[in-house]
Amino acid sequence: MKEKIKIFLETDLLEKYLLGTTSQEETLQVERYIAMYPEVRTTYNELQDNLEVFAKMHSMKTPDGLKERIQNRIKSENTGRKRFFRYAIAASFTALLFAGASYFFWNQNQSLQEENLIVNTKIQNLEENMRIQLEDVRNQFIVLNNPKTKRLNVKGNSKAKELKAVAYINPVKKLSYINVSKLPNLPENQCYQMWAEVNGQMLNLGVIQEATDSEKLMALPYAENAVGYITIEPTGGNTSPTVENIVANISY
Numbered sequence: 001m002k003e004k005i006k007i008f009l010e011t012d013l014l015e016k017y018l019l020g021t022t023s024q025e026e027t028l029q030v031e032r033y034i035a036m037y038p039e040v041r042t043t044y045n046e047l048q049d050n051l052e053v054f055a056k057m058h059s060m061k062t063p064d065g066l067k068e069r070i071q072n073r074i075k076s077e078n079t080g081r082k083r084f085f086r087y088a089i090a091a092s093f094t095a096l097l098f099a100g101a102s103y104f105f106w107n108q109n110q111s112l113q114e115e116n117l118i119v120n121t122k123i124q125n126l127e128e129n130m131r132i133q134l135e136d137v138r139n140q141f142i143v144l145n146n147p148k149t150k151r152l153n154v155k156g157n158s159k160a161k162e163l164k165a166v167a168y169i170n171p172v173k174k175l176s177y178i179n180v181s182k183l184p185n186l187p188e189n190q191c192y193q194m195w196a197e198v199n200g201q202m203l204n205l206g207v208i209q210e211a212t213d214s215e216k217l218m219a220l221p222y223a224e225n226a227v228g229y230i231t232i233e234p235t236g237g238n239t240s241p242t243v244e245n246i247v248a249n250i251s252y
Contacts, residue, residue: 005039012173014044015142018051047145139175140217148172152252159232160184160247167220167228169252176220176252178228180208186232195229195241196221207237220252227251 016022017030033040143149149170156163164182183192194205198221205218208230220228228250231241 005033005037008033008040009043010147012142012146014040014047015145018044018047019138019141050145051141136219139173139219140177142173143168143170143175143177146170146173150252152250154178154230154248154250156184156230156247159245160230163230163248165230165248165250167250167252168217169222174222176222176226177217178220178250179217180230183208189235190232191235191237192247193231193233193237193241194218195231197227197229198223202241204237204239207233220250222252225251 013022013026013030017027022030034044035041149168152167152169154163154165154167155161160183162182162184163180165178165180167176167178169176178194180192186192192208194208196203196205203221205220205228208218220226229241229246230248230250231238231243232245232247233242
């Protein structure tokens, strides 16, 4: 029986159940195990508490003034439409005035449509960014709480002895993250940059920001026998790694 519970806990069904992504059959199985086995119930409660803390840590604030800007845009559109009808009625007294007013309001309407398109595009981009960030938070939660996740301690070489980081590798979910907790100081004209060699291709993962947040994770592309590198590059980053300035290797 203990082996059965152990096998169940090594799956990610509890995490999926918490995030609402289980199928109907999986949901019934999880709820049955929670009700029957105290070990599963205890693990479920711990994951629930972890998820609540994790969600609060990574909660995303809606950009200031977004709601007001959208409301003002709607009011502006309504005002524009009312003005259009008032002018249209007045313009009916004469064909000449009607033609001039029609052109004027057609032009106004085109401008409103273009502005609406810009606003809608910005809103869609914001929604997509929020979706991507929420997906990243979900993946981080799974990686940090899944028993199959491997932890690799990363240390710098002689060029960056104080560098410290932890890589989290989950071969089941095929997810990888790294938490760079300490970076040695560099001159203002230099920075640290992250790279990954995946299937023979070198990928630029961007400049590593100052490690002021010990909980911040940086996503790594997952692949068999992938290798990560941290290098010292000119401020702003480089298009290809400076091999002689490699300060840390991460094999995962």
